[in-house]
Amino acid sequence: MTVKPCPRNHADACHAADGSVLCxxxxxxxxxxxxxxxxxxxxxxxxxxxTSRRSNPTKVSGSRTRDxxxxxxxxxxxxxxxxxxxxxxxxxxxxxxxxxxxxxxxxxxxxxxxxxxxxxxxxxxxxxxxxxxxxxxxxxxxDPGSGELRTAIRTCVVDNCSGTISTSLGSGAGARTGPLECSMGHAWEIGEWLNLRHLMEHQRKGADA
Structure with a gap:
C-alpha cells in the first residue's frame, strides 16, 4: 500500500492517516x-x-453600547x-x-x-x-492583540454610485462612532449598519456570479 503525505504544510513530513487525506x-x-x-x-x-464590557450589563434604555x-x-x-x-x-x-x-x-x-x-x-x-x-x-x-487597524474599501451600495466605503475594522479608540459615509456623500447611521452589511454581501455575490 502506498503511503501518502499529508498535503498541509508541516515542518516535518507527515503521512496521511488510514482512510484520510490528512495526518x-x-x-x-x-x-x-x-x-x-x-x-x-x-x-x-x-x-x-x-464599550460593552465597561457598561452596566443591566442597563438597556439609552445604553452607550449602541454608540x-x-x-x-x-x-x-x-x-x-x-x-x-x-x-x-x-x-x-x-x-x-x-x-x-x-x-x-x-x-x-x-x-x-x-x-x-x-x-x-x-x-x-x-x-x-x-x-x-x-x-x-x-x-x-x-483578542485583537496590538489593536492594529485594518481598513476595507468597498463599493458603495447605492445604485449608480461610483463612490467607495472605507471601513476601519479596529476596536477601542479606532472603532467608528459616527455615520458611515461613502466618498460621494451617501451616509448610514449606526442603526442602519447591519442592513448595510447585508447589502454589501449581496453586492459582492452579484459581482462573483
Missing part, C-alpha cells in the same frame, strides 16, 4: 476547530461594541456562518442527507458528524484550512 494531527485539529466555532461565534458578539460598532465582528460572524453552511450543503448533496438549519452550532455539529467522510475527500486540506481561517478571524475580534 492524525490535522484530523484532531480539524475536529477541535469545528467544536470550538460555536463558542467563538457567540463570544465575539460581545466585542461588537468596544460604537466594530464591523469586523459582523464580518467574522457572517463569514463563519457562510463557510459552515457551504460545506454542510456540499456534504448534504453528496451524501444525500438533509443539511441542518442555518445556525453555527447546528452546522458545526453536522460537520463533526460527517468529519471522517469529509477528511477522506480530495478537498480535505481545503476544508481544514478554511475552518482554521474562520476560527482565526473570530479569535482576532475577541
Amino acid at each position: 492524525v494531527s490535522c484530523i484532531g485539529q480539524a475536529e477541535r476547530t469545528l467544536r470550538a466555532l460555536p463558542a467563538l461565534h457567540q463570544e465575539c458578539l460581545l466585542h461588537a461594541s468596544p 460604537h460598532l466594530n464591523l469586523s465582528v459582523l464580518d467574522a460572524r457572517y463569514s463563519s456562518l457562510t463557510a459552515l453552511e457551504s460545506w454542510s450543503q456540499t456534504v448534504a448533496a453528496l451524501r444525500k442527507v438533509t443539511a441542518p438549519a442555518r445556525s453555527v452550532p447546528r452546522l458545526a455539529r453536522f460537520l463533526v458528524q460527517h468529519l471522517e467522510w469529509l477528511l477522506a475527500q480530495p478537498y480535505a486540506a481545503e476544508f481544514a484550512d478554511e475552518m482554521e481561517s474562520v476560527a482565526a478571524e473570530l479569535r482576532s475580534t475577541i
Whole structure:
C-alpha cells in the first residue's frame, strides 16, 4: 500500500492517516476547530461594541453600547456562518442527507458528524484550512492583540454610485462612532449598519456570479 503525505504544510513530513487525506494531527485539529466555532461565534458578539464590557450589563434604555460598532465582528460572524453552511450543503448533496438549519452550532455539529467522510475527500486540506481561517478571524475580534487597524474599501451600495466605503475594522479608540459615509456623500447611521452589511454581501455575490 502506498503511503501518502499529508498535503498541509508541516515542518516535518507527515503521512496521511488510514482512510484520510490528512495526518492524525490535522484530523484532531480539524475536529477541535469545528467544536470550538460555536463558542467563538457567540463570544465575539460581545466585542461588537468596544464599550460593552465597561457598561452596566443591566442597563438597556439609552445604553452607550449602541454608540460604537466594530464591523469586523459582523464580518467574522457572517463569514463563519457562510463557510459552515457551504460545506454542510456540499456534504448534504453528496451524501444525500438533509443539511441542518442555518445556525453555527447546528452546522458545526453536522460537520463533526460527517468529519471522517469529509477528511477522506480530495478537498480535505481545503476544508481544514478554511475552518482554521474562520476560527482565526473570530479569535482576532475577541483578542485583537496590538489593536492594529485594518481598513476595507468597498463599493458603495447605492445604485449608480461610483463612490467607495472605507471601513476601519479596529476596536477601542479606532472603532467608528459616527455615520458611515461613502466618498460621494451617501451616509448610514449606526442603526442602519447591519442592513448595510447585508447589502454589501449581496453586492459582492452579484459581482462573483
